[in-house]
Amino acid sequence: MSSSGDVQADCSRCFGLCCVALPFTASSDFAVDKPSGVACHNLLDDFSCGIHDRLRDSGFAGCTVFDCFGAGQHLSQHTFGGISWRQAPETAGAMFAAFPVMRGLHELLWYLADALAREETTSLHEQLKARRREVMELTERDAQALRAVDLNAERARTGDLLGLASRLVRGQNPGPEHRGADLMGARLRRADLRAANLRGALLIAAEVRQADLRRADLLGADLRDTDVRGTDLTDALFLTQPQVSAARGDENTRLPVGLERPQHWE
Template identity: 45%
Template sequence: MIVSNKYSADCEQCFGLCCVALPYAKSSDFAFNKDGGTPCRNLQTDYRCGVHKNLRNKGFRGCTVYECFGAGQMISQVTYNGKDWRENPTLAKEMFDVFPIMQQLYEMLYYLNEALSNDDTQPIHKDLKHMVAETERLTMQDPKFLLELHVPTHRAFVNGLLLQTSELVRAKVKNNKEKNKQNKVLKGKDLIGANLRGASLIGDNLRGVLFIASDLRDADMRMTDLIGADFRDADLSGANLTGSIFLTQAQVNSANGDSNTKLPSTLNIPNHWLK
């Protein structure tokens, strides 16, 4: 599967929106508190992060697991036509308020395009293409329209197609697992700190599962639906996630693993896994 780079952050084309618009609290993920609409003290005048290469070591692990899916450059270069918030302070608050809305739309586009790239979704390709076109249309609207957009309503339509995608992709594997009485749908389950080493989860619906700090070493997670699954501090060493769907680089970055972890071809082994 090939997911377009159009739906990943291009920080060179963005005015550091995630470093300003979003709030965060001092924790294991962030070294200090920051209010929404306030620039991070690490943000430089050129809109680049002064500690980007050392975010984890400097206490900003949370920054390494955030993904705007391309919303930042869209707002910076298209919605506001290259007008930045420093030179145009009257636009700043509006720009920061539009950013999370655009981020949600671009996240949906990321998932929809992944669904389209999968051969198993041929039966719903027409519907997927229509939803991509409609979502892209929304991203091209002006700030006033976007601020009034009821995102949950549109997300519900998108999610219906993503659920169909999940069923189509996992169908063959699910049929092969019918004899396994222990196979359960884990959607929405709390598996924080669970010992799942070597578990056979192939073809399972793992949407929204909390795998925080779980032991998933050598687990078989092929052809699973991983949309929204929380892998913070989970150990994926040796796990096989090939063929899994709706897994993002941000989710992978939040986990631990090693060079033996098998990921979908569109994702990369994070640098901190190799140290």
């Protein structure tokens, strides 16, 4: 049985929801168009991917940067009790509609877990735990009630608290302020970005190679094709696996505990 607090994706316990529920647009990320609710033609009967070991070479790079934060197995095993949309096709519509909402809630749980893991936020822990309980309660709803969740409102409520946590983690002498900045293609090689505020910053194709981003707040920063080779992201705040997977790193990139070095970096 999946726990609502589990924010690590476990595809072996999911009914391939990201491969069915989400729409694709043919692009450099997806080789084909696919509407929401239609299974990808590469999805096998056991809900595994038939081209898992060659996704990028097959034109499905987008699949290598997606992460559901554990929402897939939660819906599959908990909300729908382990009965798949193939076994019970009448549940498919509700299951697929609930998936983006559950993913959004699990992403919030990821950020809250990160904030709670920081010693600097001790004074906020009770508020962070209370918010986490509220979000977890939402994830326990049935599929119909899940669809009624106002995800934007939940993000706003959580975001305020994460902002307070960010200030505590970045300390009395925070780094550069780049919140929401357009840094597309910026040349920031070896830059001192310790404790910087990079929330929502556009760092697409920026060169952040060998820069120091320890304790930098990267909530929602767009790291697509960002050069993070040799970059120190050890204590970066609110960094997620999709952000890491979308960037270009190497064996010298230092990542926070809990995030994996993508195979395609090799």
